[in-house]
Amino acid sequence: MIEITGLTKRFGAATAVAGLDLSVGKGEVLGFLGPNGAGKSTTMKMVTGDLTPTSGHARVCGHDIETDTIRAQEQIGYLPEGAPAYGDMTARQFLSFIAQVRGFRGAEVKARVDAVVAKTELEPVLDQTIETLSKGFKRRVGLAQAILHDPPVLIMDEPTDGLDPNQKHSVRALIRAMAPEKAIIISTHLLEEVEAICTRAVIIDRGRIVADGTPAALLARSRHHNAVTMTLPAAQADIAKNRLKSMNDVESVEQTVLRVGLVQLTAFPKRGALLIENVSALAAAERWDVKELYAEAGRLDEVFRAITTHDAARAREARA
Amino acid sequence: MKFWPIFKREFASYFATPLAYVFIVIFLFSMGAFTFYIGNFYQNGVADLSVFFGYHPWLYLFLVPAISMRLWAEERRSGTMELLLTLPVPLWATVLGKYLAAWAFTGVALALTFPIWLTVNYLGHPDNGVILAAYIGSFLMAGGYLAIGSAISASTNNQVIAFVVSVVVCFLFTVSGAPIVIEFVRAWAPLVLINAISSFSFLTHFAAISAGVIDLRDVVYFLSLIALFLTANVVIIDLKKSA
Numbered sequence: 001m002i003e004i005t006g007l008t009k010r011f012g013a014a015t016a017v018a019g020l021d022l023s024v025g026k027g028e029v030l031g032f033l034g035p036n037g038a039g040k041s042t043t044m045k046m047v048t049g050d051l052t053p054t055s056g057h058a059r060v061c062g063h064d065i066e067t068d069t070i071r072a073q074e075q076i077g078y079l080p081e082g083a084p085a086y087g088d089m090t091a092r093q094f095l096s097f098i099a100q101v102r103g104f105r106g107a108e109v110k111a112r113v114d115a116v117v118a119k120t121e122l123e124p125v126l127d128q129t130i131e132t133l134s135k136g137f138k139r140r141v142g143l144a145q146a147i148l149h150d151p152p153v154l155i156m157d158e159p160t161d162g163l164d165p166n167q168k169h170s171v172r173a174l175i176r177a178m179a180p181e182k183a184i185i186i187s188t189h190l191l192e193e194v195e196a197i198c199t200r201a202v203i204i205d206r207g208r209i210v211a212d213g214t215p216a217a218l219l220a221r222s223r224h225h226n227a228v229t230m231t232l233p234a235a236q237a238d239i240a241k242n243r244l245k246s247m248n249d250v251e252s253v254e255q256t257v258l259r260v261g262l263v264q265l266t267a268f269p270k271r272g273a274l275l276i277e278n279v280s281a282l283a284a285a286e287r288w289d290v291k292e293l294y295a296e297a298g299r300l301d302e303v304f305r306a307i308t309t310h311d312a313a314r315a316r317e318a319r320a
Numbered sequence: 321m322k323f324w325p326i327f328k329r330e331f332a333s334y335f336a337t338p339l340a341y342v343f344i345v346i347f348l349f350s351m352g353a354f355t356f357y358i359g360n361f362y363q364n365g366v367a368d369l370s371v372f373f374g375y376h377p378w379l380y381l382f383l384v385p386a387i388s389m390r391l392w393a394e395e396r397r398s399g400t401m402e403l404l405l406t407l408p409v410p411l412w413a414t415v416l417g418k419y420l421a422a423w424a425f426t427g428v429a430l431a432l433t434f435p436i437w438l439t440v441n442y443l444g445h446p447d448n449g450v451i452l453a454a455y456i457g458s459f460l461m462a463g464g465y466l467a468i469g470s471a472i473s474a475s476t477n478n479q480v481i482a483f484v485v486s487v488v489v490c491f492l493f494t495v496s497g498a499p500i501v502i503e504f505v506r507a508w509a510p511l512v513l514i515n516a517i518s519s520f521s522f523l524t525h526f527a528a529i530s531a532g533v534i535d536l537r538d539v540v541y542f543l544s545l546i547a548l549f550l551t552a553n554v555v556i557i558d559l560k561k562s563a
Binding site for chain 1: 326328329332402407408410558
């Protein structure tokens with residue numbers, strides 16, 4: 001439902017987005033990841049019609065955003081970065097305004113606003129001016145504005161930024177509930193959010209896609225994927241470490257002191273190997289006093305850091 | 321009618337803050353002060369409002385940019401510009417809706433000067449047709465200043481810059497028909513050019529209308545000037561999208 005081909009945006013000499021190709025279908029929740037300044041927001045702004053691309057195309061439900069702007073925009077619900085809204089309006093006035101601009105008339109305006117207010121739990125602040133609302137409520141007003149017309153395509157720039165854990169949970173539940181019927185793109189810095197709601201993760205860096213896959217596939221690229229971590233008394237640590245190292249499938253072992261007398265060992269597998277069964281059999285055979293033993297799924301932040309250029313490296317490159 | 325919701329929201333927003341009330345009070349106060357104290361309305365002993373209307377171009381010069389400066393600069397600063405540009409409304413409708421709201425607001429302020437009309441009718445027997453024509457001319461002129469200010473506001477997110485530049489541009493459009501400019505140009509320019517410059521002036525056209533003659537040419541002048549600057553407004557926003 002969203003097709004992006006060769007999308008490019010230059011600001012003067014700087015290239016913000018460099019030939020992005022991406023297509024998102026119904027039922028997908030695409031998590032857009034990347035360091036600050038990677039081009040996430042710029043891409044979203046081009047797809048929604050806020051910015052004109054330098055070159056390339058973005059099509060929403062078959063409508064080109066540049067040549068068939070209004071039709072394309074009718075299909076999109078968009079939550080811009082920072083959830084901008086008119087501060088001097090009440091939440092109710094603002095949502096009614098959006099409903100009218102979206103072409104609803106008369107009783108339908110009220111019906112739409114009521115439905116979306118219930119979904120986003122805005123009743124308590126409905127008649128307060130938006131500038132007096134807390135960050136969490138402001139964000140939910142922005143979210144309500146985006147989903148008011150039940151759009152087939154939903155694009156949200158950091159939808160849970162500034163929300164407390166409870167609010168994050170309810171917004172994620174809301175997104176998950178809408179997901180089967182829509183194509184959704186969200187940008188986020190929160191890697192746990194990608195694991196929680198996204199069916200697909202795309203990492204971009206300096207305007208290019210550097211990784212694209214399911215969250216599980218990205219996790220598999222982590223060094224910690226299928227690594228085994230065990231906690232045991234310090235007295236047994238050295239022996240255990242040597243025994244683990246001598247195992248066939250073990251690449252390396254790392255040791256961290258948890259607190260006095262307790263040590264955590266992490267065994268990293270060779271490529272594709274599964275360690276957990278052998279390690280737990282070994283521990284049982286050697287009668288180590290194991291307090292904890294588990295296999296890791298992988299760490300998304302580690303993948304993220306490995307893939308995206310480090311800020312310092314980028315700054316050096318820019319100076320050169 | 322795509323511009324209607326935009327118009328309604330914009331018009332209501334003037335009255336949601338003290339802006340409208342402060343503006344209207346200052347507008348009416350300065351209109352009164354100029355007419356009665358500087359224009360010596362009573363001492364003139366003539367039952368017409370030519371003194372009152374004579375000050376309109378000069379008051380608009382400062383008061384109208386004070387309204388227009390926030391039209392787009394404020395949207396850019398607060399981020400709501402992104403909302404406006406991504407809603408399914410054609411750009412021309414957004415520009416028109418916001419502009420008409422601002423124009424309607426100045427219309428309200430202008431209409432509230434009616435006590436002076438009551439005063440002059442109480443004092444004597446003025447030609448109310450001429451007064452009506454002058455009100456129409458004044459409203460058209462305010463629309464002209466507003467369109468210029470709106471286009472300039474679209475090019476910046478700084479309201480102070482929008483105000484200062486608007487005042488300067490409006491000033492040029494006002495004085496181009498004043499004797500001082502014409503005298504300066506007459507020394508070297510051909511007659512065609514002199515006529516062209518003076519015909520660009522708000523003063524020339526407003527003077528014609530407020531004399532009681534609503535000439536189609538003067539109306540067309542103001543309407544086409546408004547259309548020109550609103551088109552520029554659309555183009556500026558579009559260019560900024562691809563910048």
